[in-house]
Amino acid sequence: MDGVPRVPQQRRPDSGAEADPARLRFCVLGPVRAWRGEEPLPTGSPQQRALLAALLLREGRTATAAELIDALWGEEPPQQALAAVRTYASRLRKALDPGVLVSESGGYAVRGLGDGALDVTTAQDLAAQAEKARAAGDLCRARELLGEALALWDGEALAGVPGPYAETQRVRLEEWRLQLLETRLDMDLEQGCHAETVSELTALTAAHPLRERLRELLMLALYRSGRQAEALAVYADTRRLLADELGVDPRPGLRELQERILRADPGLAEPAAPSEKPAVAAVRPAQLPATVPDFTGRAAFVRELSDILATAEGKVMAVSALAGIGGVGKTTLAVHIAHQARAAFPDGQLYVDLQGAGPRAAEPETVLGSFLRALGTADSAIPDTLEERAALYRSVLDGRRVLVLLDNAKDAAQVRPLLPGTEGCAALVTSRVRMVDLAGAHLVDLDVMSPDEALALFTKIVGEERVASEREAALDVVAACGFLPLAIRIAASRLASRRTWTVSVLAAKLADERRRLDELQAGDLAVKATFELGYGALDPAQARAFRLLGLADGPDISLAAAAAVLDLDEEATEDLLESLVDTSLLESAAPGRYRFHDLVRLYARACAERDEQPAEEREAAMSRLLDFYLATAAGVYAIERPGDRTVEHLEQSRRAGRTFTEASEALDWLHTEADCLLACAQQSLQGPALRRAVDLLLAAKDLAESGVSSLRYERVTLAACTAAQEAGDAHAEGRARVTLTQVLSNAGRFEQAEKEARRAVDLAADSQDPWTGSNALNELGIIANCTNRYADGETHLIRAIEAFRADGNRPGEASALCNLSRVLAPMGHLSRAVELAREGTRIYDELGLTVRLANARYALGIVLTQSGRLAEAMQELSQAVTIFADNRQRLWEGTTHFRIAQVHLLAHRPAQAAQHAEQALATGCIGGDWMRGNALTLLGKALHALNQSDRARACWRDALAIYDAAAAPEAAEVRALLTPLAAA
DSSP states (O other): OTTOOOOOOOOOOSOSOOOOGGGEEEEOSSBOEEEETTEEEOOOSHHHHHHHHHHHTTTTOOEEHHHHHHHHHTTSOOTTHHHHHHHHHHHHHHHSOTTTEEEETTEEEEOOOOTTOBHHHHHHHHHHHHHHHHHTTOHHHHHHHHHHHHHTOOSSTTBTOOSHHHHHHHHHHHHHHHHHHHHHHHHHHHTTOHHHHHHHHHHHHHHSTTOHHHHHHHHHHHHHTTOHHHHHHHHHHHHHHHHHHTSOOOOHHHHHHHHHHHTTOGGGGSOOOOSSSOOOOSSOOBOOOOOOTTOOOOHHHHHHHHHHHHTOTTSSOEEEEEEOOTTSSHHHHHHHHHHHTGGGOTTOEEEEEOOTTSSSOOOHHHHHHHHHHHTTOOGGGSOSSHHHHHHHHHHHHTTOOOEEEEEEEOOHHHHGGGSOOSTTOEEEEEESSOOTTSTTEEEEEOOOOOHHHHHHHHHHHHOHHHHHTTHHHHHHHHHHTTTOHHHHHHHHHHHHTOTTOOHHHHHHHHTOHHHHTTTSSSTHHHHHHHHHHHHHTSOHHHHHHHHHHTTOOSSOEEHHHHHHHHTSOHHHHHHHHHHHHHTTSSEEEETTEEEOOHHHHHHHHHHHHHHSOSHHHHHHHHHHHHHHHHHHHHHHHHHHSTTOTHHHHSOOOSSOOOOOSSHHHHHHHHHHTHHHHHHHHHHTOSGGGHHHHHHHHHHTTHHHHTSSSHHHHHHHHHHHHHHHHHHTOHHHHHHHHHHHHHHHHHTTOHHHHHHHHHHHHHHHHHHTOHHHHHHHHHHHHHHHHHTTOHHHHHHHHHHHHHHHHHHTOHHHHHHHHHHHHHHHGGGTOHHHHHHHHHHHHHHHHHHTOSHHHHHHHHHHHHHHHHTTOHHHHHHHHHHHHHHHHHTTOHHHHHHHHHHHHHHHHHTTOHHHHHHHHHHHHHHOOTTHHHHHHHHHHHHHHHHHHTTOHHHHHHHHHHHHHHHHHTTOTTHHHHHHHHHHHHHO
16 A cells, blocks of 8 residues: 555564563554553653654664754754753653663664554554455455554544654655545445445545545445435536646546446446456355255256256356245255355355245345345445345346345245346246246246155165165155155154154054045145144144144244243243254244244144134134233333333233343344234234234334334334224224324324324324323424424424323423424524423433433434534434434434534534534434435535535435425425525
8 A cells, every 4th residue: 555654563672681562552643652551651741752753653773863853853953952852862761661762873763662562553564454355355354454553543643743753754644544544435335335435435525625536435435325416516526626726627537437427337336346356245145054964866956957057157147946836845956956056156145035935925125135234235225115226236246156046936026126137146946836927037847756766865864774674664655745855854754753663653654544645635735735744743732832833923933922822931832842843844043933934834824723723712822922022012112211101001911021121132122023023913903902913013113213124114003003993993093093103204204194193183082092192292293393383383292291291101291392392492482492302301311211311312402503502412412313323223313413414514514514414314314205305405505615516506406306296395495505506
């Protein structure tokens, strides 16, 4: 890396009497400091520190007295300069270990420092390692090493050190720091971290406006983030600035990038390959499930599909679709072939179970999000829509050789967005259906095993010795299994685990017509017959567990939730579930988590319909599961919001849930169980479970506010509103509509949110539910504030405060007080607004509320900002953003960054304002597109203040498009901002 200060390892002095020098540490990348172990050492006056710095940076070489005098004072040294140098050296020698500062040839040197004793040396070593890692293609490691190097800077290098030598070194070290930073940012872009990088680059270009490389990186980051107009605006701003300040044009690299952006060069959509070696994927996924060690037969299929996958190199795509009935061995064969082909796909293998045979097949956009994360894409860089995710997925795969195994697909429509579109990649698809409408696919219909293959598989599992003497009985067994691999494996596994049985004993059992005669036939019934073999071998407790667990929706189930379904303690439940795993009727997804294969789940439900009588037993099992989730979610809610009376208003659970002592542990549970919890809520939206299902959504509202499960949460809440309305249950419907109001408001869909809130107010009057009435009024006040109807907001919030107080709900009262402060401030009642916000903050503080305290500090920060008390506002908002981040409230975190940006802009700190506005855009905000428009408007103002008017105009145009689409009143302000610029 050019310009890196070379500081070789310090030479040790010859004297053996020195103290241990490894104890000494020095810092020059900031104020000049020294330590012995953890003890700071005195470094003396500024001139004495200048002498120490000059010696440290001379690479262990001797500096003459004349050189040191020139370093400290330049051309006009004082008369007693030589004596001063000797005095400084003497003092330093006393402060340091003996033998470290040595005198020789009329000069001085620092010797004998151990590894890592000087921060510059450490930084250079880290930078060199980063360069090697990057050359080897390990961008993750290179970025990590550069991050460590840059972290060694503690402000300005040689801060406060006088003299011409120190000034020269300061300039050199700052230039080096910027070079390292540019290198790290370049690697950030190579790894697809575009959105995060925009924020940092915006701040850096404001601090270093004439540094063209930073501008170039910013243009590329904006373009890859889908912000082409802003990227071009950066070039226009740069060209004007260079002409005004230096009278020059942008350098050729910047001009070339502008031209490539103008013509939408496809090469810009992917990271550039390093010049010396081809890029190696920063993250190399290896997601294939383990292949079975006793894979048998299918030789023709193995050859056929292996040959196809081997031709993936040089072709756009090779797709193999395995179709067949359940239990025929599609997945086993596909996994086996994929493992054999791994060498042809050195950049990794992706795997997903698309759950196509179940009632809720995996959504392609969800799968793409998982794949992009596995390929190294940051969460914040993953777009929202299916089309954008599919496009980014293909771009990330470009230049890589990756095998994608799409297991258990529902249909071709589900598969198409998940197919790689570049050379060198291949997809292997399994499905129950024959995908004749999947263009370019090589279709394979997988049938049952031949008798020889079936017998060979049975023998491998049971053992040659046991089968050899009973070959005819073994043939009877595999024939009774219909030659289906899954059925054979289950039967053979049973026999292998029972050493007292003979093959004939097993054959006799399978010959029993009551258990399998009618079912072992062609078509779909053959699948059912295969599972009946395993189910029929279960004891009553196992069979009951198998039936009841199959009733629950969700991708899997935890041990604690399964215990609730079965009404057993966790120890007994684990024994049952592990025994089902042994029979292959259940899978262990992870320690403490279990799942059914989709077809097995369907079969289990059929068994429950047939065998779990009376029907109330099935209803009771699902009721216990709902109670478990409700009780646990209520506990999480209580930890997050101590003192909030919402928990007291929830329907009572008849079963205890999990308990937590730490908020982080509680949040971990909530987010881990999100899919299962929401699936249970949706399943329970009927009959006597309706109110508990609605209350489960209330207790799990963090899932919506975090932004992680917002879309699924909204779908279930909509279903809850419909179910409650159809049931004529005003109590449940009111709560569901308040919950839906919060979801819609968070997304910035205020018109719909207000309709739901007003409907909830009416329902609260009918049901006399204090929770619905108070919270609906609070939501109406929030919506009125966001839509600039402050007088309406004041009316709603005063009523909300009264309702919360009547209910004894102090956290609710605090929320309404903070919201009231926000509507009073724009009406000119600033002192009253600050007073109310502080009152709300005090209530939260007394109750020990963490996340809600952040909301209060957020509100207080806003009204302090409007009151012109910017330092106080910044203090409140900074505390709020930290709390939101710690509690995984991503959308609130982004919204608070927007408010911090407002404070910086009002304080005439446009560079910091732009940086925080970019963070808000990258993280996302409460308020959806409307809030994104606000952030873009503010970013434009900050950029305009930084003399980046073209990029500012691009931001305002994007904001105007958002406001116009929503008929938002903020459009008028943005038009006014654009008008003078357009005229100019």
